[in-house]
């Protein structure tokens with residue numbers, strides 16, 4: 001009997017894979033079925049697995065919360081793409097955050113960048129305290145991280161790029177300071193995906209993702225993942241994955257794994273699209289400023305060149321429109337292709353106004369201190385054609401920004417007397 005050519009060997013968690021990203025995205029954690037030859041894994045819905053004798057399972061599986069084939073394969077693929085030994089999948093990105101915080105001892109201290117994802121901020125300020133963990137926030141972590149380190153500081157939490165202003169943090173600079181004190185560094189890499197940035201290569205100890213965004217990439221799964229190299233962390237976090245039970249379904253793991261196989265294609269296309277939209281916005285007289293890490297004018301462009309693949313900017317950008325809140329709302333409503341919705345990282349382009357949508361929970365003065373004004377618009381570029389996305393933005397700008405008219409002798413712009 002002839003066997004088909006074995007797929008590329010990717011033993012679980014092997015950090016030394018020699019293949020390039022696209023090859024690993026397609027093949028890591030994707031062996032063909034040794035019995036049927038099926039090229040695509042089946043969805044293993046069984047919650048329990050037979051045993052041949054008491055305490056002797058047929059294979060490696062016993063009960064699906066503890067582990068199952070689809071989750072294992074997805075975790076193997078993410079570990080390979082994040083250059084990690086281990087990856088653990090959870091029911092959401094938020095469940096990853098909660099589990100990591102729960103892994104800390106009572107009385108631990110955490111330092112976090114100020115402009116973290118809203119749900120992360122909510123967990124840090126409203127849940128972590130209940131299990132004895134205090135969090136300090138700083139807007140300038142590279143500058144003052146050492147000033148915030150206490151005897152009980154156990155973790156530093158970074159999000160780069162930040163949401164929605166796309167500020168970057170030098171991971172290596174923060175990791176160097178943290179490691180002098182035996183502190184671990186977590187990087188939320190959701191906004192760039194493992195294709196554009198691999199935080200472990202820059203000194204981070206743990207990289208986390210909301211799989212809901214770029215990794216799944218099709219806006220149809222809520223899921224999260226953490227990847228890391230430490231055997232001790234694997235022991236602790238896999239214990240909590242099973243004990244806490246915030247695990248993804250086999251079906252979701254299968255979908256997210258399918259999405260992951262085209263991540264490199266989607267991330268490249270989204271970057272091409274965001275680059276051309278950012279250029280069009282920057283050239284428009286209706287725009288105050290553009291935040292895009294792929295632009296040479298970005299204040300942290302040097303970090304992007306050092307940390308991102310080929311200095312890529314990714315698919316996310318934000319900008320301030322002239323004419324205030326009214327103009328940002330009219331802009332969103334005038335777009336034909338972009339969908340007005342929260343979330344990001346899908347094949348379809350999305351637009352939102354953070355001050356009234358994703359970041360509405362933050363008091364106005366705190367929001368504006370980190371650049372989230374009422375006229376800020378956030379765009380997630382999908383993989384449509386860049387000419388269409390750019391043209392749509394330009395026509396919506398024209399509709400949103402009404403030119404000054406002389407009314408009763410006063411210049412009136414956008415309905416507001418100036």
Ligand SMILES: *Cc1c(COP(=O)(O)O)cnc(C)c1O
Pocket residue numbers: 092093094095117119120159163188190191209210211212213222223224
């Ligand atoms: C969406 C998101 C999360 C939370 O993930 P969920 O899957 O929605 O729980 C965390 N971090 C960032 C940067 C996100 O965009």
